[in-house]
Amino acid sequence: MKFKKNISCNDCKLKCDIYQALSESGKDFSIINPLHVYYDRHENICKQGSSVTHAIYLVEGSAKLFIEGLNSRNITLYIMTPQSYIGLLSFFETPYYSYSVKALEDSHICMIDLDCIKKLYIENHNFLLKLNKAFGKSVSSILSKIITLNQKNIRGRIADSLLYLSKLYNNDQFTMLLSLKELGELSAISEENVVRLLAEFRREGILNVEGKKITIIDKKLLEKISEVG
Amino acid sequence: MKFKKNISCNDCKLKCDIYQALSESGKDFSIINPLHVYYDRHENICKQGSSVTHAIYLVEGSAKLFIEGLNSRNITLYIMTPQSYIGLLSFFETPYYSYSVKALEDSHICMIDLDCIKKLYIENHNFLLKLNKAFGKSVSSILSKIITLNQKNIRGRIADSLLYLSKLYNNDQFTMLLSLKELGELSAISEENVVRLLAEFRREGILNVEGKKITIIDKKLLEKISEVG
DNA sequence: CGCGAGCTTGACGTTGTTCAACTAGAGTGG
């Protein structure tokens, strides 16, 4: 279930890049028609293969960005938290989504018509540079992910994912919003092996695992495992 | 060995996007200072980790774009032929190359100062849209490559690579510029298995292999293998 | 002629997926 709302940028508590760009341009906020949509956990925010019509900005909550592969096996590239562009590719001239995004918790997004964005970045260099920066960063993280998935063993891959999560939550202790299957998709590992590896790391005193609550005890060692892969 | 030359855009036979953008803008060609560089086969055109200073355009020849992984094992993402942007990422705000590019044959490239490019695309929307399009396409091909590398077996992966090459050369018969090791890097397969698979495909009447000259006999079957993976 | 790079083949071992069966907890309806 999701419901939609029209909220004027003036009333939105989040002063995003787009808001700033509009301010800088001295434009009237009425030219963009931001559509706010609320998604429940597990709902698709955008779907691989469908056409790109709006720029999507994550206002609240979190979501995973993944590519849908063969036999409905997915690979999660990264997890998004506010404020980030969900439809990053959509700023560029791509007709269809080459990935999907699904809410990890109840989330709130803002959709803005593509033409507005285009007008905006053509006028406002600063906004364009911000978009470019975000995009470049995202691409370079994807490239290093390719190496990780291809050349590290499952121990190294899951170590990577755990370190990634701890960095994302900015804490060595965090409560995953991911199921074990989803953690597997983040590391391209089968669910069964995720279980085995977490148990292994716990036995080795690297982790503390209580349900979804994970505490990294020996970070140095975890980083070592991630490197050696 | 490589040598450099200053060639004015007026004297360059290749009327690239940048040339066109300059024409459209009604600018003087002297504001850009295109540096033409000639590389031998096997030479690095740009190196992962080094800083991005210029936009690079492939004028003549061909090159492979690859990411350098662990234990000097690489993964080739795609092969570039004229006219394409080698430093595609460099148009965006990325300080360092997240990949390397190496010449597959003697090649000729053109380097243009980043600031010039930036000025140009800020002024010229059409040029910006062209860049965006090229970039979006490149990213979506990378995403589908991730799935291929991760979820297809080696038969499917090498079938993919062979079909990719035949499309690149626009012919079911082509002479690879790649060594078998390099073909392996394009498919994330060990050199030994590349040999075995090519022999297998030949025995099955799918391919004809004479040295580097490959002829695809049964394309339908090859496509089937690529799909089933 | 000898050397080295690229290619080729066989044997072997590791890695990680898959299957199958079982457990625990949460939600549902009689």
Add this chain to the structure above:
DNA sequence: CCACTCTAGTTGAACAACGTCAAGCTCGCG
């Protein structure tokens, strides 16, 4: 309130897929 079902997690065993090692080959080049 208890049986149920459904999902998520857990464990073991078997198997297949690939990479790796080792050895030998061929061809071009100094």
